Amino acid sequence: MADIGIHAPHGPDMSGRHPSTVTPQFAMDEDESRVFNRLLKPDDSYTSEGVYWADLNFFKRAKFVLKNDAAETSREAGNVWRMFKKDPLSPVAYYFRNMVLPGAGLGLEGHTWLAAIEYMEIVGIIVGQILVGVIGDWLGRRWGLIQDAVIMFIGLVMLVSMWGVTLNGWIICYVWSLFLYGVGVGGEYPMTATSGMENAVGSGKISTKEDRLHRGRKVTSAFLMQGWGQFFNQVLLILLLLIFHHGSGNPPYSKVAVQWTFRISFAIPAVGTLWLVYYRTYKMKSASKQLQLQKKKSNVTGYDTQSLKMTFYHFGGRMLATAGCWYMNDVFFYGNKLFQSEFIGIVTNHSNSIMPGWLYNLINVGVSLCGYYLASFLIDNKLYGRKHMQTLGFLMDFILFAIPAFNLEYYTSPEHITEFQAMYFLSSFFNQFGPNSVTFIAAAEVYPTAVRATAHGFSAAWGKLGALTAAVLYNYIDTQTKFYVVPWFGLAGVALSVLFLPDTTGLDLKEQERRWAFIRAGRAQEYHGVAVHPKHLSAWERFRGLSKQYDADLDYAQRVEEMRKEWEVMMQEKADEKAGHLDEQDWEDLDHEFSHEVHSYFKKTTNSPMLQGMEREKRSPTLNGQNGYSDNEVDEKRAV
Structure with a gap:
């Protein structure tokens, strides 16, 4: 049997340096070089001279990126037009199949997101994120997706049907139902991110153009279904209250109106979740394919504990970035409620009606959706991408909270409430067009397949600890103090992003898996590909000298020889x-x-x-x- 290990074809020369060019085992003529260039140097990532896009200077890089983006936009527009001429509804079906269905679980989760910020729900989400993340790496993505939908369905059924003879009994039923539902909600984070990302990669030896150019868009498009879930939930609550409260949204609210509004708002997503159980069971049978391939290569049958240990050792800085930034972001995510409560209280003269709050929240969710969609549009752009998007989003949220924090009385006066309102909506926009979208994809993208769901779940759980921090802290400090405290989490998010977050925009995900194969084999120093290009490493990783390993010519020869061995x-x-x-x-x-x-x-x-x-x-x-x-x-x- 041939040796399947990864080997550099040549070691250092007499000077101790790796040669800039290495002659493969068999010299290739010009035609044969073109054969491998098409595979190893695709034109969406390399120039016609074979130069990687990140090796170009700024002006040449901008020209290359803009030219390729224009060509890809034209190609996609042509495909949509051909689909439309053949069947006018086929573009809608394509969007539903590739963008809506992968994020259906998050959409159903977002449908009940606005019910309440309860401690037990947050704790349940944390449990689900960690537990289901481990299950997804242990038993497979498909099993994690199915059992997660089942748990959400059971939790929703409990919420619809719960009852109590006394108020305390009712609350106990509510809390435990919400906890179980929260476990399912939490599991959606790692499972949606990992399955959506790996679905874009493909199963061949060489990565697909779809992965390199649109991986971020596919994952973010699934994630933004959370926003649509929040939107439809708010619309449904408003309609149900008007229906069962005789066309009025003003108090006092009858028990009948409250009960029907509450139960139907959970019953509708329960039906959708039951359908999701069916879809994931019978229509997503290949969801675990990438994980199975990686386990086969590593000779692992159960949970890859070795990869988990090595991930914390080699990617500790990345873990600090994904978990830490998510923590900072969720403090902001719930900090946005500060703007909402203060603003609505002033414009409604502190009315005790819930309808104005729901209506303004509906507008706020609409603004957030604009941020989600702009994020999906730019997240794969090589001139902007993930890291810049997250850093700018954190910075803008810091500014938008800091301005009113140090002049709160001025901005909350009736004369200046419109400026306060603008900052309120802008903070929502930049939260979605920034850290809320990027943390979701980065927490899966920067880690190897073997532990991707676990790492994502761990990072997401730290995010919910941020939510729990906000939920508890806000009960013990006044509004002015809240505004003093919250902005600094944004500044901390900027620092963590700049120092520890690698930029995976435009990086071939299979190339990152190739680097991991070297690391897992104990030969990390022998990897010389684009995954250690300075563009794709964090400032901390560059400081540690990892970018010095990058050698385009040596890596090219290695890849040819690796293909030969395979x-x-x-x-x-x-x-x-x-x-x-x-x-x-x-x-x-x-x-x-x-x-x-x-x-x-x-x-x-x-x-x-x-x-x-x-x-x-x-x-x-x-x-x-x-x-x-x-x-x-x-x-x-x-x-x-």
Whole structure:
């Protein structure tokens, strides 16, 4: 059996440095170089001269990015137009299938988000984020998605049907129902992020253009369903109250109106969640494919504890960024309620009606959705991307809270309430067009597949600890003090983002997995690819010297040789299965796995006597008594 380990083709030269160029095992002519360039240097990430986009100076980088973005926009617009001409509803169906359904769980979670900020709900969410994250890496993404939807459904049924003879009994039922539902809500975070991200990557040896250009958009589009859930929930609450309170939203509210409004608001998402159980059970059977491939490569059958330990050791700074920034962000997320309560109290003269608050919150959710969609539009842009988006969002929230904090009486006066309102809505916008969107994707993207759900769940749990901090703290300090305290969490978020968050915008996710293979094999220093490019590392990682490993030419030669080793291993395995020979289907499988051009090149240049013998055997008129095929005949069959 061939050695499947990862090897650098050459070590340092006599001076102790790695050579800038390395001659592969077999020298490639110009045509063969073009074959590998198409695979290893795709034109959406490399110039025609083979230069990686992040190696270009600012002006050349901007020109390259704008040109490629324009071409991709034109291509996508053309696809949409062709879909529309064939079937006017097909673009809507495509959006629903690829953007809505992956985030359906978060949409249903957001549907009840506005009910209350309860301690037990937050605790349940924390439990779900950690527990389901571990389950997702242990038993698989599909199992995590299914059991998570089941838990949410059971929790919603309990919320709809709960009852108590006394007020205390009713509250006890409510709290425990909310806790169980919260466990399901928490699990949606790691499972939606990991499954959505890995679905964009594809399953071949080489990553897809969809992954490189639109991975962030796909994940963020799923995440923004949380905003739509909040929007529809608020609309439903308003309509239900008007229906059962005889067209009025003003107090006093009858028990009948409150009971029907409350129970129906949970019953509707319960129906949607039951459908989600069905969909994830029967329509998402390949959700765990990427995880299974990685476990097979690492010879792991259960939970990969070794990868978890190594992740904390090698990516400790990233953990500080994803968990710490999420903590800071959720303090802001709930801090936005400060603006809302103060603003609504002034414009309604502190009315005890809940309807004005619901209406203004509906507007605020609409503003937030604008932030979500702009984030999905720019999150993959190489000139802006994840890190800049999160840093700017934290900075703007810091400013928007700091301004009224030190002149609260002025901005909360009736004469200046419009300025206060503007800052209120802008803080919501920049929270979504910034840390709230980026923390969700970064907490999955910067970690290896083996522990991706666990790392995301851990980071998200720290976020909910931030929410719990805000929920508890706000009960013990007055409004002025709250405004004094909250802005500094934004400034801390800026610092953590700048120092510890790597920028994975435009980074091939499979290239990051390739780097992890080196790390897990104890050969981290031998990796020289773009995953250690200074652009894709945090300031802390660059300070530690990781970017010095980057060597484009050496990495190119390594990747060719790695593909050769994978090809030889696959050839050997197929030969072992077929008692020493390969049939026509085997050769076609290899063509599919590595592309016909690469497969042909490796066949032509192999130095393995066994593989050369199989190639001669394949060309012979007969093969073990069966008719063989010439290369021309094989090519004709492929063409057919």
